[in-house]
Amino acid sequence: MSDEPPRAAGRTARTAAPALLATALLVTGCGGGHKGASAGASPAGGMEKLPEATTYTTLDDLPRDEAPSAKSDGTVVHPDDTVPVSAKPGAPAVAELPSTQLKGPTWVPVLESRPGWRRVLLPSRPNGVTGWIPDSGLKSARSSSTVKVDLGDRRLTLSRDGRQVGAWSVAVGAPKTPTPTGRTFLLASLAPEKPTFSPLVLPVGAHSATLDTFGGGPGTVAFHGWPTKSVFGKAVTHGCVRVPADALKQLAEVPLGTPVQITD
CATH class of the missing domain: 2.30.30 (SH3 type barrels.)
Incomplete structure (x- = not known):
């Protein structure tokens, strides 16, 4: 057993096909939906x-x-x-x-x-x-990392080897498009060539419970940044978790497959 799998923002994300990168956000529940x-x-x-x-x-x-x-x-x-x-x-x-x-x-x-x-x-x-x-x-x-999202407090916590290394106020799903709870994991890392609201999108292995299809992708929930700080601490998204720039930078170092726990 090796120490860790590849990190989210490693070589794979940077060299992904341009067509995929250009439509990275269409994969997610923030701008994605495709009837699987x-x-x-x-x-x-x-x-x-x-x-x-x-x-x-x-x-x-x-x-x-x-x-x-x-x-x-x-x-x-x-x-x-x-x-x-x-x-x-x-x-x-x-x-x-x-x-x-x-x-x-x-x-x-x-x-x-x-x-x-x-x-x-x-x-x-x-x-x-x-x-x-x-x-x-x-x-x-x-993976020595653990990611937790508390929907009630609208707070994301990142730990390594059981020690908290960061905690941030985040934006979560709106009442009609809630962020799904339960155990999931960091699935991939996508870097849009022309980012509109985030330089990096980190899909997880979970989907919107209310949106079967949205904008052309499978409605996959993801972590991503947001240019307006006023959204943090609010329930306003289509199910994705919008995070501050520092949180996104830290999450980019988290290995793929890392468990993500989302609670009410």
């Missing part, structure tokens, strides 16, 4: 193709996270290649987890381990969907 494919959908020709576990898909045949408030030990894994995803260890695969997400490496947190298998949190809908993947062909690491 559902598990079990059959393509033309009648042969069923397993859906990919990405932020664009809905996986209804897999179990949900039954302990969304539980703490993770920081173990994260990255598949070297696409791996099958099952509802139980040894059960038939109902999805596939690709080795990349949004032009970057896929790192997902481990919730449970059994001989030969890892239960991981997935980036698809519904929020909190999990699956079992074979332990072979995985790179394993540990």
Whole structure:
């Protein structure tokens, strides 16, 4: 097991395809929405193709996270290649987890381990969907960071090795478009070539509970900056978490796959 997975603002984010960077904000719930494919959908020709576990898909045949408030030990894994995803260890695969997400490496947190298998949190809908993947062909690491968002206090806290390193007042989802609660993780890092309101967008593995589609992407929740400081401390977003510049800079150093805990 290596010490840490790649950091959010590492080489992958800076070298992502220009087309992706130009539409980075369309991926998120702040400007994104795309009706994802559902598990079990059959393509033309009648042969069923397993859906990919990405932020664009809905996986209804897999179990949900039954302990969304539980703490993770920081173990994260990255598949070297696409791996099958099952509802139980040894059960038939109902999805596939690709080795990349949004032009970057896929790192997902481990919730449970059994001989030969890892239960991981997935980036698809519904929020909190999990699956079992074979332990072979995985790179394993540990993130020492933890990100917490308290929606009631509208406050973000970043800790490393159990020690708080920063806390900021943030803007969260409005009452009609709330930020979803529960356990999720840092999914990717996107740097728009022509940023309109944030130099960096950090999607997480959760989606808006009220917006199925918005502006052309899957409604993925994300951390991002905002040019107007007056929004911080308010519930005004489409579900994303708007953060001050210093918080965004700190979050950019957080490794992919790092657990994110969002509470009421």
